[in-house]
Amino acid sequence: MTDPKFSRRVFVAAAAATIGTRSVAQTEGSTEIESDISHSVQRNISSFRSLDWRPYFDTLRNGAILVDTQSRALHFWSEDQSVYKLFPTSVPLTADLTRLGKTEIVRRVIGPEWRPTPSMLERNPEWPDYIGPGPDNPLGTHALYLSWQYYRIHGTHDTRKIGRRSSNGCIGLYNEHIAELYGLTKVGTQVLLI
Incomplete structure (x- = not known):
């Protein structure tokens, strides 16, 4: 009953x-302010899969990083092929902020300082001119400077940005991932953004 x-x-x-x-x-x-990052933001994990380095690089000399801006993933291969890493990333908000092509790491910094670029200040005049290392720094705990002026692969304290179109041109990683990648790379590591 x-x-x-x-x-x-x-x-x-x-x-x-x-x-x-x-x-x-x-x-x-x-508590996630997604609309502050972008009005129609989606995380993209459907293309988050391992890749072979050969279609993208002739050699693994100095190691290689491939950043796929469509799948929002960073791939790393060590020179001796003993290490392969795949990390989720943030990518630039728009196509005009995105730079694609070959570059390399020219500088590595723990505890980076941040200064907005002239175009960032033009778009956001209220932003500060400088932020030192620490929890308020948009570059997180580590930064890998690329040969292109103003472009970096760096960490972020704002973990909502990972997996999204949310940056002003750089490639962002979780702080623990950029620390790991920092330990695997060196000046001269080749980088390709597609």
């Missing part, structure tokens, strides 16, 4: 109402 107060229909209706309420609460009361 079933209790009329707790029928199957009542249970299903209550579950549906609960699920609907939770989804509304997640979007309206979320």
